[in-house]
Amino acid sequence: MARFVLSLHTPPSDHDTSQRIIKFANACLSQGHTIDAIFLYQQGVYHASTHFDLASDELQIGALWQKLSSQNINLMLCVTAAEKRGLDTSNTGVFSVAGLAEFAMLVSDADKWVQFK
Amino acid sequence: MARFVLSLHTPPSDHDTSQRIIKFANACLSQGHTIDAIFLYQQGVYHASTHFDLASDELQIGALWQKLSSQNINLMLCVTAAEKRGLDTSNTGVFSVAGLAEFAMLVSDADKWVQFK
Amino acid sequence: MSTLHIFSKPLNYYSANQLENLISLDDRVLLLGDACFASKQFKQFSDALLVLEEDAHVRAIKLSHNETPISYDEFVALTLTSTQLITW
Amino acid sequence: MSTLHIFSKPLNYYSANQLENLISLDDRVLLLGDACFASKQFKQFSDALLVLEEDAHVRAIKLSHNETPISYDEFVALTLTSTQLITW
Amino acid sequence: MINVLVMSQSSPFDDLNLRDALDMTLIFAAVDQNISWLFSGPAVLALKKHQTPSTVGIKDFFKNIKTLEIYDVENIYVCEKSLLDYGLSKTDLLIDAHTMTFSEQQTLIKKQHHVVTL
Amino acid sequence: MINVLVMSQSSPFDDLNLRDALDMTLIFAAVDQNISWLFSGPAVLALKKHQTPSTVGIKDFFKNIKTLEIYDVENIYVCEKSLLDYGLSKTDLLIDAHTMTFSEQQTLIKKQHHVVTL
Numbered sequence: 155m156a157r158f159v160l161s162l163h164t165p166p167s168d169h170d171t172s173q174r175i176i177k178f179a180n181a182c183l184s185q186g187h188t189i190d191a192i193f194l195y196q197q198g199v200y201h202a203s204t205h206f207d208l209a210s211d212e213l214q215i216g217a218l219w220q221k222l223s224s225q226n227i228n229l230m231l232c233v234t235a236a237e238k239r240g241l242d243t244s245n246t247g248v249f250s251v252a253g254l255a256e257f258a259m260l261v262s263d264a265d266k267w268v269q270f271k
Numbered sequence: 272m273a274r275f276v277l278s279l280h281t282p283p284s285d286h287d288t289s290q291r292i293i294k295f296a297n298a299c300l301s302q303g304h305t306i307d308a309i310f311l312y313q314q315g316v317y318h319a320s321t322h323f324d325l326a327s328d329e330l331q332i333g334a335l336w337q338k339l340s341s342q343n344i345n346l347m348l349c350v351t352a353a354e355k356r357g358l359d360t361s362n363t364g365v366f367s368v369a370g371l372a373e374f375a376m377l378v379s380d381a382d383k384w385v386q387f388k
Numbered sequence: 389m390s391t392l393h394i395f396s397k398p399l400n401y402y403s404a405n406q407l408e409n410l411i412s413l414d415d416r417v418l419l420l421g422d423a424c425f426a427s428k429q430f431k432q433f434s435d436a437l438l439v440l441e442e443d444a445h446v447r448a449i450k451l452s453h454n455e456t457p458i459s460y461d462e463f464v465a466l467t468l469t470s471t472q473l474i475t476w
Numbered sequence: 477m478s479t480l481h482i483f484s485k486p487l488n489y490y491s492a493n494q495l496e497n498l499i500s501l502d503d504r505v506l507l508l509g510d511a512c513f514a515s516k517q518f519k520q521f522s523d524a525l526l527v528l529e530e531d532a533h534v535r536a537i538k539l540s541h542n543e544t545p546i547s548y549d550e551f552v553a554l555t556l557t558s559t560q561l562i563t564w
Numbered sequence: 565m566i567n568v569l570v571m572s573q574s575s576p577f578d579d580l581n582l583r584d585a586l587d588m589t590l591i592f593a594a595v596d597q598n599i600s601w602l603f604s605g606p607a608v609l610a611l612k613k614h615q616t617p618s619t620v621g622i623k624d625f626f627k628n629i630k631t632l633e634i635y636d637v638e639n640i641y642v643c644e645k646s647l648l649d650y651g652l653s654k655t656d657l658l659i660d661a662h663t664m665t666f667s668e669q670q671t672l673i674k675k676q677h678h679v680v681t682l
Numbered sequence: 683m684i685n686v687l688v689m690s691q692s693s694p695f696d697d698l699n700l701r702d703a704l705d706m707t708l709i710f711a712a713v714d715q716n717i718s719w720l721f722s723g724p725a726v727l728a729l730k731k732h733q734t735p736s737t738v739g740i741k742d743f744f745k746n747i748k749t750l751e752i753y754d755v756e757n758i759y760v761c762e763k764s765l766l767d768y769g770l771s772k773t774d775l776l777i778d779a780h781t782m783t784f785s786e787q788q789t790l791i792k793k794q795h796h797v798v799t800l
Contacts, residue, residue: 156468166356167355167579168578168579169577169621173620174443177442178463178464180460181460181461181464185465187464196698197284197314200357201357203358205357205359208355211618213622214621237323237325238324238329240318241320241322242359254706255713258709258712258715259713261686261796262713266796267473267796268467268473269798269799270475271396275555280682281697284697285695285697286698286739286741287509287510287531287740288509290740291484291528295548297548298549298552301549302549302552312584314579328736328742330741331739355580374591378568378592378678379566379595379597383555383561383678385555386561387563388484391797397575400491403488403491406723406761406764409763409787409788410784410788412792421577422578422609425575425609442620445619446617446619446622447609447612448615472792472796473796474689474791474797475799477674479674485693485696485724489693494605497645498666500670509695510695510724514724516769534734534737534738535694535727535730536730560673560674560678561679562679562681
């Protein structure tokens with residue numbers, strides 16, 4: 155069984171990439187692989203906002219992250235990327251605030267790093 | 272004297288476009304033109320966040336917007352664009368929340384609409 | 389020992405990248421999202437393109453004979469049998 | 477009656493847009509930001525390119541003889557003497 | 565009444581670009597301006613029939629594009645060359661859009677008060 | 683110790699892409715991995731000397747690129763063809779980067795455990 159790290163670089167308005175990283179993550183887990191982290195970087199940090207107001211026919215990305223987090227995946231966001239982009243880092247929902255060093259160490263131990271953008 | 276509407280489509284992490292729209296706006300005003308609105312649209316809505324944490328050698332975009340707003344310019348953001356992107360629309364600093372219709376009416380009366388991206 | 393090259397947009401989105409010079413003959417090319425619309429444009433990089441089946445289906449795209457449909461499970465497996473991954 | 481075409485990135489960022497077919501001979505082309513690095517690439521659209529002087533200066537770019545430096549005041553004036561503006 | 569042209573060049577699921585363009589088009593129609601919408605490059609794929617984004621949880625905005633005619637948005641234009649590039653013919657399209665050569669597109673641009681790229 | 687390659691293809695002031703790549707490069711050096719950074723396309727312009735973004739209020743990240751050597755980041759590579767495309771020679775560059783042909787770039791990629799595009 156392999157160890158994965160996934161990074162997400164697109165903002166939450168990119169619904170297509172958002173649904174794809176969730177499905178990829180679920181496929182990893184269902185095959186018995188480990189996901190050491192999903193890391194929000196660049197515009198991806200905005201996924202950790204808690205202020206979405208979406209119609210019911212829109213991709214419910216918050217609920218999808220919630221569901222993933224309940225499977226014990228480490229959902230992280232890059233704190234410096236977030237601070238520069240105006241994300242409220244004191245209120246990041248299911249994502250935990252992390253430094254780039256922590257992420258780099260997880261990547262160093264992982265078998266595969268897959269970027270989503 | 273002419274009436275301008277400016278729209279900003281890039282996120283606050285695009286420092287280059289950010290400083291350029293501010294300078295263009297100031298040049299308009301110093302020539303005696305009117306700016307009926309600066310409108311945040313698409314990723315531009317994130318400019319209205321109040322949670323930036325920037326080092327002192329970074330572009331101080333918040334202060335620049337503040338200075339523009341003190342010159343009586345209508346700083347607006349598109350509410351639907353913001354809600355979809357997770358911006359906290361109850362706390363948007365010097366920007367006021369507006370609908371696309373309000374913007375379209377301002378454009379219809381303006382001499383020039385300049386996009387910044 | 390093959391690299392997996394991953395695209396999610398039509399080729400014009402990547403024009404700066406001089407891709408034709410960086411993709412080896414034995415590399416694999418996987419199309420996701422809106423890249424599925426543009427499989428013809430990617431043929432120059434690989435004779436046998438891999439296409440995420442679900443994304444092609446959503447876009448009403450019928451795959452041609454030298455395009456291999458890939459499930460999410462196969463996508464995961466592909467990353468493990470590739471020595472490098474590049475998401476362009 | 478000329479359209480002002482505004483660019484802020486090198487030409488490869490706009491490859492989908494079939495620009496050569498949409499820019500008329502009597503149109504004007506203004507380069508901002510990182511487009512200033514790539515003035516040679518934009519020569520095909522207009523013999524006389526306009527370049528935002530401050531952006532070129534920041535990037536240590538020396539303008540050649542058929543590139544006209546433009547101040548912010550001139551940029552504002554240009555938008556008023558153009559019938560259409562297109563920010564690509 | 566002023567002429568406003570929305571130009572789309574993004575691929576259909578590139579962020580919300582096509583939906584933003586749709587909103588912009590509808591709103592200018594709603595405030596009684598003469599709005600046109602031009603699709604070129606990969607944006608022409610947003611007019612392709614039978615797409616089903618809701619099966620992956622994404623809003624079906626193709627449904628909304630189909631309603632443009634109801635809202636009196638009649639000036640929908642498609643770059644002829646771009647259709648060719650993506651192997652599409654007029655019968656593959658959701659709506660009855662007018663195809664345009666490049667020179668027709670130039671003429672369209674020259675008629676506008678405002679042109680917006682989204 | 684693993685091999686990680688950061689690939690930059692954005693123009694210098696395109697969002698924070700070049701700065702994100704710089705951060706990523708420095709952090710992998712800091713956690714003692716064998717990091718390489720390859721500049722191609724308009725990204726090679728981020729190595730051009732004498733740029734002064736601070737005069738327009740933008741952080742001078744060129745200063746930070748110059749310090750890479752201090753942090754033991756030695757594998758900085760530049761696409762030879764891209765330098766040519768932008769009329770740059772090695773003496774125009776901030777730092778002593780190694781130029782690479784496409785086939786050398788392919789070889790570099792094949793040596794990596796992880797490749798990240800930023």
